[in-house]
Amino acid sequence: MNKVSPSTTDPCAEVEIDYLELDKIIEQEFDNDKENLIMILQAIQKRYNHLPQPTLKYLSEKINVPYSQIYGVGTFYATFSLEPKGRNIISICLGTACHVRGGERVRERIEDNLNLDGKHTTDDMRFTLEGVRCIGCCSLGPVLKVNEDIHGRIGADKVEEILENYE
Amino acid sequence: MKIQSTEDLEKISKEYSSKLYYPDTTKVLVGMASCGIAAGGKAAFEKAIQEFPDGNGVQIRQTGCIGFCEVEPLVEIVETGKPRVIYQKITQDKIGDVIRSYLENDFKKTKWILGQVRDPRSVLEDHLENPLGGIEPLEKIPFLEDTPFYGNQVKIALRNCGYIDPDSIEEYIARGGYFALFRALLDHTPEEIIQIIKDSGLRGRGGGGFSAGVKWATCARHHGERYIICNADEGDPGAYMDRSILEGDPHSVLEGMLIAAVAIGSNHGFMYVRNEYPLAVKRLVTAIKQAEKYGLLGENIGGTDFSFNIKISTGAGAFVCGESTALMASLEGQVGRPRAKYVHTVEKGFRQNPSNLNNVETYANVPAIISKGADWYAGMGTEGSKGTKVFSLVGKIKNTGLVEVAMGTTLRNIIYDIGGGVLKKKQFKAVQTGGPSGGCIPEKYLDLGVDFDELTKIGSIMGSGGMIVMDQDTCMVDVARYFLDFLKEESCGQCNPCREGIKRMLQILTNICEGHGKDGDVELLEELGDMVAKASLCGLGTSAPNPVITTINYFRNEYDAHIKDKKCPAGVCKNLFYYEIDPEACTGCRLCAIKCPQEAIAGEKKEPHVLDQEKCIKCSICYEACKFNAVVIK
Ligand SMILES: Cc1cc2nc3c(=O)[nH]c(=O)nc-3n(C[C@H](O)[C@H](O)[C@H](O)COP(=O)(O)O)c2cc1C
Ligand code: SF4
Ligand code: SF4
Ligand code: SF4
Ligand code: FES
Ligand code: FES
Secondary structure (H helix, E strand, O other), X not given: OOOOOHHHHOOOOOOOOOHHHHHHHHHHHOOOOHHHHHHHHHHHHHHHOOOOHHHHHHHHHHHOOOHHHHXXXXXXXXXXXXXXXXXXXXXXXXXXXXHHOOHHHHHHHHHHHOOOOOOOEOOXXXXXXXXXXXXXXHHHOOOEEEOOEEEOOOOHHHHHHHHOOOO | OOOOOHHHHHHHHHHHHHHHHOOOOEEEEEEOOHXXXXXXXXXXXXXXXXXXXXXXXXXXXXXXXXXXXXXXXXXXXXXXXXXXEEEOOOOHHHHHHHHHHHHOOOOOOHHHEXXXXXXXXXXXXXXXXXXXXXXXXXXXXXXXXXXXXXXXXOOOOOOOOOOOOOOOHHHHHHOOOOHHHHHHHHOOOHHHHHHHHHHHOOEOOOOOOOEXXXXXXXXXXXXXXXXXXXXXXXXOOOOOHHHHHHHHOHHHHHHHHHHHHHHHOOOEEEEEEOOOOHHXXXXXXXXXXXXHHOOOOEOOHHHOOOOEEXXXXXXXXXHHHHOHHHHHHHHOOOOOOOOOOOOOOOOOOHHHOOEEEEEHHHHHHHHHHHHHOHHHHHOOEOOOOEOEEEEEEEEOEOOOEEEEEEXXXXXXXXXXXXXXXXHHHOOEEEEEEOHHHOEEEEHHHOOOEOOHHHHHHOOOOOOOOEEEEEEOOOOHHHHHHHHHHHHHHHOOOOOHHHHHHHHHHHHHHHHHHHOOOOOOHHHHHHHHHHHHHHHOOOHHHHHOOHHHHHHHHHOHHHHHHHHOOOOOOOXXXXXXXXXXXXXXOOXXXXXXXXXXXXXXXXXXXXXXXEEOOOOOOOOOHHHHHOOOOXXXXX
């Protein structure tokens, strides 16, 4: 794991934007096409793990879409976040199949375990907890995804053990 | 090489069919759909490659999912002249031994074996002889086709899932793929294709159940650049049929879209895939590239003057984007808000042009219908619902998985015969169909044959095919609250009845669940529900009250218990129950005490334990853990 410098642990700190790289995403991968807005935002989010405001402003001019509309899209869709997220993203499935198998209890355990107190991200930026509605692995419910790893059939008692593996 | 004729296709088909069924060397197929991977399939796959590197007489291949997700990772082994055996729960620690045992003809470890295959052919391969026809079957190993899980199924939409490598277009062609496209291009006029789809009785599998043929015909009548769009948003939580098809057999969907394009007269297709399905996107990208390479997508398809391309777009986590007008707005890069449908999308949809939207499963059925004819398809199912439907059978059920059955199969058949009944022998309470737009169906309707119309009659809907089984531990009031909470989050918020109505209903339900319910709440819910259903703009709002209304209709006693007695009989709503240890049942095994995160349970070994209510946070760990049902809900 990379050492995290103090500046990135401050959620309010400005991120450095590499505009050349941003150009590449907008122009080469997505043809400067405003119909690709959602996918461009996804690419930006993948790169910065959230949508830094300057990128949105820049994007607005690049593809000629009003900032208000970009902001609208960025806030309408659940996957986008305007705030920085933690180093590890925990997605707890809150789909119906997982719900009836005790997904809610698992979420409570995680919140408890990470002392989230209603927040989504831990103070040390190690984890962000998000709810998702079904990742399509219902047969393994309750399901928990940490970054790209899917953990299935987890009881509330397994939470600690799983989270320990992520720094 | 570009495929220019049916003969070209035939050549590939023959070559790969023989590789599929009569491989030169032993072939090991590892199920690698998302949940197969999550269950350890990928690790098993890699381990197998490590133990049996190339050229070792064994080839290790990936495949999609044969649906029995409960016993994943699934591994099938094929060898020319030998029975095909499917192994269950084969993790990386076992796979080497499993392969060696097969090679040595040792089938004694029956707990590894799910069954042997009697006939691997798909519905499109009648012209072939059964490749396993002359082979002496194994003794004492059941045929897959005779097991309750598979025996009751008919695989049309899922015809290739788990049988081919989804990254191989040749294997798709080997199993009869793309022949229907050539028929559509060479043997039929567009009108004839539409007529076949109409006659087949195929109704949209995305939820609404609208006749696909009628939709195609209407779209074809409107002028302008027409678009073919595939709805792979699969937002219904607890449903994963579309994911499995896209991950296991992406070409079936591409071919269905191509045939729709020929019939409707379109040159551009779009695939709107849910953001949560990265593997489906990956397989689609590969499939599209391969189809382009063979000239089955792009310019002058199959040497004709028909051209068609497909672009993949991904959603970004908004349930409402599954709705047709919202989906098209989202495809345009906008906020996904539905619009009123005075003008239908078949006339003015994506980019204000005629657009035909169908669901993944709808398209996957199309090639089979064109190949085998309308009568064949219409010969299955019920009066009003033809063919088969894929369901994801999940929740508190023993055999979770994907099942495809003829329309009209009873719920009992699906849940008890195929599904093996309720998990841990608990009491069945309800089955939920149709997702947030559907309802909860009680025991008394289990003998109902499942089709579009029957489910609507009892207040639920078919929906996209999620079937969530609920048992005694599921609180129906909490389920209603759960769905409204979901819908409150997902409402796009542009119309009042949906935005405010759902919020208000949710408030009432939350109050009830927290123990603040009062007389008249249920009636108020019904009244609000009626308003939301009647006055909302799009399907999200109009169907939102269904989960509430069905639970009120069929489980009124639970509402009364919450409101009048302040009790949650299922032990879900935390303010309305507590756990206690039954000293008669407790053996003093200490398991609960060890697991309790609050150290709320005390007691000596082999003595009845005691649970301290003050410390207990009702996390349910002890309740789940106790093997003697000694932790009880009060
Ligand atoms: C709120 C809402 C969500 C929907 N979600 C989906 C979905 O996830 N997948 C889908 O195929 N259809 C969904 N539909 C149905 C579509 O609007 C549309 O009817 C369907 O895609 C048409 O294809 P079909 O005729 O092949 O079913 C949804 C409808 C509504 C109102
Ligand atoms: S019914 Fe709900 S989701 Fe549909 S348009 Fe109105 S507010 Fe939006
Ligand atoms: S419910 Fe949880 S906190 Fe309460 S006694 Fe059981 S294990 Fe402990
Ligand atoms: S797990 Fe059950 S039997 Fe064992 S000590 Fe706890 S209550 Fe008693
Ligand atoms: S409901 Fe959790 S993965 Fe589907
Ligand atoms: S194992 Fe994943 S769909 Fe069946």
